[in-house]
Amino acid sequence: MMYDVIIVGGSYAGLSAGLQLARARRHVLVIDAGQRRNRFAATSHGFLSQDGQAPEVIAAQGRSQLMAYPTVTWVQGNAVQALQQPEGFSVRTDHHATFHGKRLILATGVVDDLPDIEGLEERWGKHVFHCPYCHGYELDQGRIGVLATSPLAMHHALMLPDWGTTTLFTNGVFTPDADQQAQLDRRRVSVEHGAVRRIRGERADLELDDGRVFNLDGIFTQSRTRISPLAEQLGCERVDGPTGRYLHTTEMRQASVPGVFAAGDVSLAAGSVALAVAEGVRAGVGAHFSLIDG
Structure with missing residues (x-):
């Protein structure tokens, strides 16, 4: 036919x-x-x-x-x-x-194709997201992480303060220049430059290579x-x-x-x-x- x-x-x-x-x-x-x-x-x-x-x-x-x-x-x-x-x-x-x-x-x-970070894949769509409009509201103005995979993470980082307290984890991918840092400061986005070791816990606790752990309600990445x-x-x-x-x-x-x-x-x-x-x-x-x- x-x-x-x-x-x-x-x-x-x-x-x-x-x-x-x-x-x-x-x-x-x-x-x-x-x-x-x-x-x-x-x-x-x-x-x-x-x-x-x-x-x-x-x-x-x-x-x-x-x-x-x-x-x-x-x-x-x-x-x-x-x-x-x-x-x-x-x-x-x-x-x-x-x-x-x-x-x-x-x-x-x-x-x-997701970032190769321990604990991320099994949380994809549950506690790790790509779209703030789809999932940001449900985080109830909580603690939000932005996991950088490229300089495009700036886009997420500048958007997400409307949905909660936001921290940008550059993960060694890029360092914001002076203008970018000024934009982040205006949006009250914290910046952490350490490498990300894994994501663990019931929700999305992000652990850096130096052992520090950030208790987050959700993570956005690309x-x-x-x-x-x-x-x-x-x-x-x-x-x-x-x-x-x-x-x-x-x-x-x-x-x-x-x-x-x-x-x-x-x-x-x-x-x-x-x-x-x-x-x-x-x-x-x-x-x-x-x-x-x-």
Whole structure:
């Protein structure tokens, strides 16, 4: 069967894109590996009408609503290859099934490569975060650490005093210059320059190499992000973002390869459920317009 659109990724962006196309009565295939980026978080915040809801509940509700449309097909699996064909695109899964579509939407999200610090990975999404808007309020104006992985930690450090008492741990990554230090001083951000040994305790107690321990209610840091190899296979243009490469797209989220669209974190150097849903709308509508235009 030749689908109108194949969507790779069935999380928030992919579901949102699919909904626009299903309501246009287009035949849509969603291929999903079941690896939401926010799967480690207990609650999701900042998405109107769903604030405080569990991420898996939002995703399940979205899937249920999308699958109520008879022109939508769902396949569980990991898309491992995407090729451009004369009449569209083919996508092969890790189960060796191949599907064909006139248009392709990449809603694959990103993979987070975390700082290599003992105790951090198991606290990711629980007591170690990347987005103050998603998780800052719940720290209840408590003690917040910013763990630097690059000079971009300044961005977090200057934001987070609105959510609590903030300490920047430079971890030997960089030293704020005079202007940066003045900005930190204005925001009443403390600075610690020692190397971080580990994160321990029930929440996020940060221990330095000199043995000092800082009892924190939460830590914010920046991962390095990786996008799906499907984009490279297709020859889509990628650009460098603050934490990793992402897909270059037009306003309607068409990639540099005609017929390929992108939605969510894969094409936006920022991540939240609300943004992913909005980007999915753009990509779904963009793909529909392209089908109309032929």
